[in-house]
Structures are given as C-alpha cells and as structure tokens.
Amino acid sequence: MEVTTVKEYVAKQRKMVKLPSGFVFEIRKMSPLTFTKMFELIGVRPNETEEETEKKVQEGLQGILELVIPVCVVRPRIVLGPAGEDELSLDDLDMDDFLALLDGITEFSGLDKKSVEERESFRKE
Numbered sequence: 001m002e003v004t005t006v007k008e009y010v011a012k013q014r015k016m017v018k019l020p021s022g023f024v025f026e027i028r029k030m031s032p033l034t035f036t037k038m039f040e041l042i043g044v045r046p047n048e049t050e051e052e053t054e055k056k057v058q059e060g061l062q063g064i065l066e067l068v069i070p071v072c073v074v075r076p077r078i079v080l081g082p083a084g085e086d087e088l089s090l091d092d093l094d095m096d097d098f099l100a101l102l103d104g105i106t107e108f109s110g111l112d113k114k115s116v117e118e119r120e121s122f123r124k125e
Contacts, residue, residue, distance in 0.1 A: 014074060017104040020096040026075040027101065030109040034071050038064050065102065066090065072105045 014028045030038075042060030044053050057064065069090060070078050076088050083089040093101070 019100045028074050
C-alpha cells in the first residue's frame with residue numbers, strides 16, 4: 001500500500017460540470033471548514049430540528065451562496081465584486097447556471113438530500 005499523493009487527493013476532490021448554458025466549470029467538494037462557516041453564518045445549532053435548520057438556510061441563502069460559490073468553483077474563478085481578467089463576478093452568472101453549480105457542489109460534497117438520507121439509513125442499521 002502506498003501513501004496517496006497530494007495530486008491524487010486533490011484530483012478526487014474536483015470534477016468538471018457542464019452547465020445548462022453549455023459552459024463547463026470545474027468545482028471542488030465543500031471542505032469541512034467551509035461547511036462549518038456556512039452553518040455559523042446562519043446560526044444553525046447541532047440540536048435543531050430539520051425544519052428549524054431549513055428555515056435558517058432559506059433566510060441566510062444569500063450569505064451561503066456568497067460563501068460557497070466562490071470557494072467551491074475552481075475554474076473559472078468566481079468573485080463577489082467586480083471581475084478581473086479571467087474571472088466572473090457572482091452577478092455575471094445566469095440563474096440556471098448558478099443553480100446548477102449549487103446543485104453540483106452540494107451533490108458532489110454529499111450534502112444533497114439523497115446523500116444525507118443514505119447516510120442516515122446506514123447509521124440506523
């Protein structure tokens with residue numbers, strides 16, 4: 001058995017996604033640090049119900065998007081303010097592409113509803 005190289009590890013954390021516009025972006029899995037920052041940002045506590053968490057997510061959606069999209073989209077780089085050369089501003093994204101990126105990131109990170117339910121069913125067994 002050999003130790004995984006950094007290059008191998010990083011490659012498994014990234015993937016290409018084709019957006020509804022036809023453009024291809026490279027995304028990465030959400031890191032535990034970003035995940036934690038996201039929940040701190042909206043004030044979610046570990047003992048809250050799913051309904052309470054969902055309400056806070058909806059109320060804090062803009063902050064979540066401003067955190068997650070720039071961090072998890074590798075290429076092209078997405079920034080919050082005005083875009084420089086070889087960058088896109090978050091405001092430049094088409095709504096369909098924006099939602100596809102968010103769905104792609106949450107699914108790839110194992111944070112979509114299906115992945116969460118699968119993990120929960122495994123824990124019950």
